Amino acid sequence: MTTKELSTEKKEAEVKDRTTPEKFYLPATDILEHEDKLVLFMDMPGMRKEDININVEEHTLKVETAFNPDRYAGLTPLYSEYNVGPFTRSFTLSTKIDRQRIEAKMEQGVLEIVLPKRAELVRQISIQ
């Protein structure tokens, strides 16, 4: 992470008046390739649709979530096996992906991102 990124993040934190130190976690991800598309499945338990931000910038697809601690308000932890917090993960996109047609949906804590391949690249050639 560059110093520039760090300073912008610090500014954002101040604007939202957040005081808790946050650490980002890496969501477990499955990547499957079909003839016409790539499909990503990311485990992000506890996250809702509105918590997620998906960004495509140049050749990078970045998924970042906010974390809402309301679920844990007033609870005293006794025993812990997993950590809670926001998620983030970036992927490098191939030039074969059609950026305009990327779609995503969120269901039961799993984010599914469909990355269609550019139509002109998916063509069956029939043998004459």
Place this chain on the structure above:
Amino acid sequence: MYGLSRTLNTILNIQNALERAMDGRVDHSSTYQSGVFPPVNILEKDEVLHVICELPGVRSEDLDLEIKGRHLRIHGERKNNIDEHASIHRLERSNGAFDRTFGLPYEVDSNQAKASFTDGLLTIELPKAEAEKAKRISIN
């Protein structure tokens, strides 16, 4: 079981502290490392245990919960429905059947138990059994 869990937890905490010290905000670790599935957090509020369990993508009809004495059993199946025609680039998410039983810190009233399942998080609320609650003794 609790002695061991506490030791493991201490080790996990040390690991996390080290990662934080070395890496700053993004440490590229998952939310859990202990290898158990599904991972649980046990919390408490007003003598009610809240057992919260990460089960992303699992459907409630594929999930079974049982309570017996001081033990809670969570078992079921995670069906990720990996398309057999697709070629796999990366498979990090756990898949398949799971079965876990763990001890609770005290006896709970199973008749008052409640469970909800939203956003891939299963929350089980277990109130402390009447017999376990501390009795106030009045001084004459």
